[in-house]
Amino acid sequence: STNQIPRDEGMDNSLALLKEGYLFINNRVEKFQSDIFETRLMGQKVICMRGKEAAELFYDVDKFQRKWAIPNRIQETLLGKRGVQTLDGKQHLIRKHLFMSLMTPPHQKQLAEQIAEYWEREKKQWERKEKIILFEEAKKVLCKVACSWAGVPLLELEADSRADDFISMVYAFGTIGPEHWKGRIARNRIEEWIEEIIENVRSGEIKAEQDSALYKMAFYKEADGQHFSTHLAAVELINVIRPIVAIATYITFSALALYEHPDQKEKLKNGTREDLERFIHEVRRYYPFGPFVGARVKKTFHWKNVEFKKGTLVFLDIYGTNRDPRIWEHPNQFDPDRFQDWDGDLYEFIPHGGGDPAKGHRCPGEGITVEIMKATLDFLINKVDYAVPNQDLSYRLDRIPTLPKSGFVIRLS
Ligand code: HEM
Secondary structure (H helix, E strand, C coil), rough: CCCCCCCCCCCCHHHHHHHHHHHHHHHHHHCCCCEEEEEEEECEEEEEEEEEEHHHHHHHCCCCCCCCCCCHHHHHHHHCCCHHHHHCCCCCCCCHHHHHHHHCCCHHHHHHHHHHHHHHHHHHCCCCCCEEEEHHHHHHHHHHCCCCCCCCCCCCHHHHHHHHHHHHHHCCCCCCCHHHHCCCCHHHHHHHHHHHHHHHHHHHCCCCCCCHHHHHEEEEEECCCEECCCHHHHHHHHHHHHHHHHHHHHHHHHHHHHHHHHHHHHHHHHCCHHHHHHHHHHHHHHHHCCCEEEEEEECCCEEECCEEEECEEEEHHHHHHHHCCCCCCCCCCHHHHHCCCCCCCCCCCCCCCCCCCCCCCCCCCHHHHHHHHHHHHHHHHHHHEECCCCCCCCCCCCCCCCCCCCCCCCCCC
């Protein structure tokens, strides 16, 4: 027999999703007292789920596909077209291997060393600045480091505007109207820029190191022996650079966490690498960034007596799973120590998605994210003395993605 799945009222709840933001799925999970419910969004039926078991189901590649799962508006802004996020099966595994090969521990270390260097360099400018907004500084530093590491030439003069464009692509995610269009314009501009660079690398006009992301994307050969189209090479290279720039969001939330928990900051001053990592995990668990991920049912199946009909869109709640009280004691408290005895389960802690990144769609950049955050926290804790003047540090949960309103203003002391 098929169970009646709790159903959200209303013809379409897209407006509620916009209004409730990160809390949309969790609010209904609590109201229905059910990990799984049905709603209508963007004119179609959507099954929403949260929790560890739901994550295990969602990352079963025999049950779900990504083809047709990503709305055009997201491809036109955040992700681009035909990139790794849209692939399934063997094609996805092969493409994913290319990404994984660019994000190994040695790559993570290179990036961490570069970011430490760039922060020191940037700090020298700060004495002359009236106002230092950490988010603004971070996105610029990350854009310079990401481009330099990827082998993409970036003029000092253009760093600010390129960083702004990468951020606009990310922050267009949950928006309509002007913010959405800003994201589209940014993507078009960045794609045009990177396409030209790909062409120049292929013609030999620009030199690229053989193990750089630029070289790999320009000269990678698919199974048929063909290179990527110029456009696809650009889309995939942007899939490496853009998310590094987006770490600016986590850096800003890290600074907020240090400010809200001065005891933690003291502890980290003399702390071990593990202390730092637990703090970084907790920042990624506690603060909102990725809201949910979507996929379509590949072929009809039943789970917990609920029918998942072929083609149905399914959302897995990232924010809610990271605060699921069955997994996390006192989920709404910031407590890095909760990671003390953590067993590294692949489906409970899912800021970057769930499962094994080499086998499914989980983010390949988690190691890079952690190492960049680690180097930056070391800088913020041990290399620069700053005060935090009065400002509006609140962040909205009805904006996806979100950020402390002030961007985190600091003053050198
Ligand atoms: C995919 C989160 C940083 C590259 C994803 C996904 C999430 C995510 C939720 C989707 C998982 C899924 O579809 O099931 C994050 C967060 C980051 C971050 C919160 C922190 C800023 C990075 C970095 C890189 C990166 C630094 C690369 C340098 C990618 C790529 C995918 C991806 C290529 C697509 C993987 C696939 O479809 O197989 N990320 N990510 N991400 N991320 Fe990240």
